[in-house]
Amino acid sequence: MDEQSMENSESDLNLELETLRKRVIKAQKPLTIAIIGQHGCGKSSFLNTVMAVLRGEYHENALVGNFEDEGEHVTRRLTRYPKTRYLDESSVEDFTQKWPTFVDMMGFQNAGDEGVRKILDSIINGCFKDGTKLNTSLRNKRDVVDFLQQFYYGEEISRKVDRIIFVASAISKELPCELIRALVSQAMDGRRDVPIFGVLTHADKAEERDPDFEEKFKRSLGLNDQRFLLCSNYCDNIPPQENRVPRVEVPIARFLQQVLNPSRHVFQEKPDFVEYVRRLINVPLKVVLEYALFLLFFFLFTMKDFLPFLFILVLTMLLTKFSLMLSLHFWPENLNLGVGTMLRDARSNDFKQDSIFMKACVFSSSTGMLVCIIAVEVLLFLLWCGKGKSKNRQKSPELDISEPVMENSVAVVSFSERNKDLHLKIARSVISSFEIYQVYLGGMTNISTIGLPSKVCLVFVDKNERNIILETDVDVSRTRASFVEGQIKKGRTQVIVIYCQHAGSHNMTRLYDRSLGNINKQETLRQLQRQNRVLSIDTEFSDYQSNHLKTILNEALC
Structure with a gap:
């Protein structure tokens, strides 16, 4: 927390709230503000704190929490919060004014594939009703229906997003570059350019923050200081209190003044x-x-x-x-x-x-x-x-359809460009006499239809905050799960999934860490686990895991 925020007083807070109220009075319409970010970054906590600033007291409107071991979301549906859901008509001055509508949703993974871009585009253009399950909308892929929704629903204009606030945690170890690139491409596509703002939460944990992370975050979103906020939320290390906490609320009130600034316009083509x-x-x-x-x-x-x-x-x-x-x-x-x-x-x-x-x-x-x-x-x-x-x-019986010839080789599949060389090094430690193909699948579309010529495929998944090895039905992007399921369905390649850089899996005497709940929860992983084809490691295989892999490779390729 910086010194200026520590010096904020209650009089400062009252002054900033009065300025914010004047901004709302000048508004031509109620703005729709989407809160977007990764899972576990503090989106819902930030939204609850924003509502506390506007209301004058804290309430948990947006559910807060996560199930890290099981990889579950607390926020599962797209939820809209108009003023009637976070303001009290009897206690808030100027209740009849055009207070903004906030849009909360489940967290995204750091992915920028076609499915994520489609979901982001639909959110920005107001195609989803309140309560929509985003992961279900993605799996159905009703492109024509989603497009027609923009013209069918009577409230599509009010549902279109006017501002985007991208939230990340200041103590994150890695910037969600793929998700940010996908968001920027959809928000600034030329058809309807929506202003983007950035928020880094957990400002109170200064000892855990990377000093360069803030600048990287601002550069990736193209932010200046007016469209950036470093803040703390209620429900972090600052519990909600009966009295207002100026050092928490003043920076957010100033930030909201910039968000609601009527001089910032959404550029939209208006063809006749x-x-x-x-x-x-x-x-x-x-x-x-x-x-x-x-x-x-x-x-x-x-x-x-x-x-x-x-x-x-x-x-x-x-x-x-x-x-x-x-x-x-x-x-x-x-x-x-x-x-x-x-x-x-x-x-x-x-x-x-x-x-x-x-x-x-x-x-x-x-x-x-x-x-x-x-x-x-x-x-x-x-x-x-x-x-x-x-x-x-x-005429089809007359066609000569032959199966592709499979090679006695091993495909090493990576989804992270930064760690693909590490994955190859780990694979070479157990593969000596067979040819290796390195495959990088970042940003590819139609990933479930990709065919591999190798008889064995080692799929490397890097450690992530929720310990998601293969995505479940509650996740928006299912890139890794779609690829693995596609290979299993084809039945030509033996798939082995390796969860790496997991500190709890160092030098194990078993195949994987039993505390990884995703292995038992994800259907495809359960199937592979029963076949002893799921491993979790740190940065190298243990002797037990190495011998197990060599046995599988010899049986499949010799």
């Missing part, structure tokens, strides 16, 4: 969506009809199933004729007018008040005709694709 659609479909109406009939006859005479397409053809002609008759009745002189122009004019206010009925008819008939044509063409295309696939399935 209606004009874009109008230009896209602005072709003469008769051309649309001619094109639709041409495609209809083309599919009809290239298919043998005549009767279903004849029925569709007749139905389409009847619907088209009805739509045309309705349009010509109200607007006979404008059949050659572009469809996009018709839709634009029909929804505009250029008509007189007595023509509202005509506007409704023209708009409904034109839109209905387009919808019918598109639906018919999509149906015909799907039927055509289905017929082509059925033909391919009939």
Whole structure:
């Protein structure tokens, strides 16, 4: 804790709170602020402290804690905290003002793969409702549904994130570079650039802090001093008290003034969506009809199933004729007018008040005709694709499908670029007479489909704070688990998982440390453990583990 924060008094706190209140009064709308960071960095504690600053007293709104041995999250769902959830209407002055909405969520791992980027993009653009399980949304991968949610939900504008606060622990040993790069790329993608702020918690543990960590953190997020905060939270070494603690709350109140500064704008492209659609479909109406009939006859005479397409053809002609008759009745002189122009004019206010009925008819008939044509063409295309696939399935027995030739070699797989050389060195200590391939999988996509030519694969996982060897269902990113599960499913490579740099596994007389709860909790690890293919080490194998590995390698490769 720096000297300035130690000198903060209650009068300083009152002054900063008054300045903060004025910022809220000047706000044009309630800002949505997302709190993002790794698991165990103090996100929820920081959020509770922020709410205590705004409310005037501490409450555990966001659940705090972790299950380190089991690798579990306390915060599992995306949770929104509007002012009604953290302010008391009867005790807070200016309750009716536009106080911000905070978004809390489960912690991310230090990963920047496609799944993490997709989740971050959806959070920033307000695609998730309150209470959404982020890991479930990632596993379902309903890309189209997630995209349409932005247009379907009525509150999508209020759910879009206006500020991002990235939280990390000042006593962390390693900067979450992969996660930070993923966040910055999604928050500053050019479509909607959202201001990013940074917070380092555990400022009170100065003796455990790396002096260079703060500068690395600020550089990685592109922060200046106004968008950075080094603070302590309630529930760390500073328990909540009945009286306010100025040395905790004053720095946070000053930081919130910068976060809520109305001069910081979210840059967002504002394309004229209606004009874009109008230009896209602005072709003469008769051309649309001619094109639709041409495609209809083309599919009809290239298919043998005549009767279903004849029925569709007749139905389409009847619907088209009805739509045309309705349009010509109200607007006979404008059949050659572009469809996009018709839709634009029909929804505009250029008509007189007595023509509202005509506007409704023209708009409904034109839109209905387009919808019918598109639906018919999509149906015909799907039927055509289905017929082509059925033909391919009939010919498939004639194809010569052969299994790839597997090599008598060992693949050494790493997910950390910094430690891949250490992994190779550890592997060479037990592999002397077989060829070794080094494989680095950091940042790769579709990782479950990767195929290896080696008969044996040593998967190295580095020590992490939650002792997660392979991710479970509660984790957002499942990079390591997806890779291992993919190799086991293929059944061509024998997989051995090695958890390394774990101090409790130094010179063991068994294969792994029994206190690692993830081995018993993760289904794939349980399967490998029953086959004696899970090991935990420090920086080298013990004699017992080395002999065990040599036995497996000799049986598989000799």
